[in-house]
Amino acid sequence: MTHPDLVPAYRAHLAEITARTARALAACGYDGLVLQAGEPPGWFRDDQGYAYKAHADFRLWLPLLDAPGSLLQIVPGRRPRLVFFVADDFWYQPAQLPEAWWPAEFDVVTVHSRAAAFAALQGSLARSAYIGDPLPELLAAGIGAINPEHLLHRLDYARAVKTPYEIDCLRVANRIAMRGHAAAASAFASGASEFEIHQEFCRACEQREQELPYNAIVAVNEAAAVLHYQILRRNRPSVSRSLLLDAGASFAGYGSDITRTSVAKTAGVGASGAARDEFAALVDGLEHAQQALCARVKPGVDWRDVHAAAVRAIATLLVEAGILRCSVDEAVDGDAARLFFPHGIGHLLGLMVHDVGGFMADEAGERIAKPPRDPALRLTRVLQPGYVVTMEPGLYFIDALLKPARTQPVGRSIDWQRVERLAPFGGIRIEDNLAVTASGCENLTRGIHHG
Ligand code: GLY
Ligand code: MN
Ligand code: MN
Numbered sequence: 001m002t003h004p005d006l007v008p009a010y011r012a013h014l015a016e017i018t019a020r021t022a023r024a025l026a027a028c029g030y031d032g033l034v035l036q037a038g039e040p041p042g043w044f045r046d047d048q049g050y051a052y053k054a055h056a057d058f059r060l061w062l063p064l065l066d067a068p069g070s071l072l073q074i075v076p077g078r079r080p081r082l083v084f085f086v087a088d089d090f091w092y093q094p095a096q097l098p099e100a101w102w103p104a105e106f107d108v109v110t111v112h113s114r115a116a117a118f119a120a121l122q123g124s125l126a127r128s129a130y131i132g133d134p135l136p137e138l139l140a141a142g143i144g145a146i147n148p149e150h151l152l153h154r155l156d157y158a159r160a161v162k163t164p165y166e167i168d169c170l171r172v173a174n175r176i177a178m179r180g181h182a183a184a185a186s187a188f189a190s191g192a193s194e195f196e197i198h199q200e201f202c203r204a205c206e207q208r209e210q211e212l213p214y215n216a217i218v219a220v221n222e223a224a225a226v227l228h229y230q231i232l233r234r235n236r237p238s239v240s241r242s243l244l245l246d247a248g249a250s251f252a253g254y255g256s257d258i259t260r261t262s263v264a265k266t267a268g269v270g271a272s273g274a275a276r277d278e279f280a281a282l283v284d285g286l287e288h289a290q291q292a293l294c295a296r297v298k299p300g301v302d303w304r305d306v307h308a309a310a311v312r313a314i315a316t317l318l319v320e321a322g323i324l325r326c327s328v329d330e331a332v333d334g335d336a337a338r339l340f341f342p343h344g345i346g347h348l349l350g351l352m353v354h355d356v357g358g359f360m361a362d363e364a365g366e367r368i369a370k371p372p373r374d375p376a377l378r379l380t381r382v383l384q385p386g387y388v389v390t391m392e393p394g395l396y397f398i399d400a401l402l403k404p405a406r407t408q409p410v411g412r413s414i415d416w417q418r419v420e421r422l423a424p425f426g427g428i429r430i431e432d433n434l435a436v437t438a439s440g441c442e443n444l445t446r447g448i449h450h451g
Pocket of ligand 2: 258259431
């Protein structure tokens with residue numbers, strides 16, 4: 001899909017978020033809204049800075065990622081005004097408005113200084129709200145409210161329902177990332193290092209590291225047991241047993257969040273063929289469970305129930321594989337299953353990888369509690385058409401959790417020899433992105449529909 005295909009959907013998206021924003025502003029007593037694109041954060045006592053990406057509240061309106069210092073003014077009934085900051089600079093390439101379909105939807109004013117940016121906003125700002133970094137300039141600009149919570153609640157709550165344009169963008173972000181996953185899997189099969197696998201992923205996605213929606217997790221062998229493993233080892237493994245790759249790609253400011261677990265074709269040195277086959281069967285079992293969980297996703301489903309079903313499915317797999325020697329009920333009701341699956345089953349996805357509003361009961365900011373035994377769950381809402389969620393069951397051999405369990409009553413229900421045999425493979429996670437439809441869901445990662 002190329003950008004121009006998105007034009008009608010983008011126009012409808014703008015109309016929808018304009019209407020949402022107008023309702024939220026009216027309910028909160030504001031006449032307008034100023035959204036800040038953000039500033040690149042600098043390194044301490046240095047003239048370099050961290051990778052910059054425009055704030056998500058700003059990116060909701062336009063696919064402009066490189067816009068440091070820019071502002072967007074929304075006043076219901078008027079065209080949105082983009083105050084585009086272009087630095088007078090010959091050391092760096094100043095920001096440029098792309099030749100694209102969307103600038104025509106805005107009144108664009110170009111400015112060359114921060115002060116000029118605020119001066120270019122229209123009308124009195126005393127009854128306007130501002131969302132962004134609390135800059136010193138705001139005082140002089142006379143902005144009415146900075147990041148007012150009641151407005152943020154309304155906007156965040158509404159953002160869970162993606163427009164068809166946003167789902168188009170996420171579909172493309174999935175397609176790009178899957179090219180990367182295929183290339184990464186072949187690199188792993190040929191014995192590549194984590195660093196090389198990461199390079200292959202970026203190359204196939206045609207995205208540099210800072211463009212990815214989050215730091216890819218490239219975990220070979222035991223490292224797959226580290227949930228957010230952040231190292232990219234340069235050395236090729238002496239034996240490649242398993243790869244857990246959690247990596248997404250970006251498109252127009254939206255990111256995919258996909259995990260695949262690969263198993264080496266042969267066991268190699270240090271892992272018996274039986275252990276390799278046992279681990280491969282677990283990967284197949286988890287994938288099967290993951291697909292069954294995906295098929296449950298439809299409007300009206302309470303995400304906490306999906307999580308509970310995931311815990312049960314993983315407990316069943318652990319019992320059937322002989323890792324747990326207790327009943328499924330005991331594994332679910334006690335601690336055993338959660339020792340192997342200590343995170344949530346998924347989260348909202350969109351402009352941010354863990355998108356806003358996951359716990360909101362309503363637009364007033366009331367929250368839906370997490371299940372007390374599942375503190376890592378990031379989504380507690382009841383699904384509606386338009387939500388985009390991840391489905392990411394996992395099964396890991398995490399020493400930090402398992403070691404203390406050895407001396408606790410739960411340890412008696414674990415086959416420790418089996419755990420030791422499988423621990424060199426690290427763990428498994430299978431993660432797809434799902435868009436909730438009127439009757440079920442679309443799996444954006446696999447291109448299949450349920451319901
Ligand atoms: N990549 C982070 C997550 O899966 O939530
Ligand atoms: Mn992920
Ligand atoms: Mn995720």
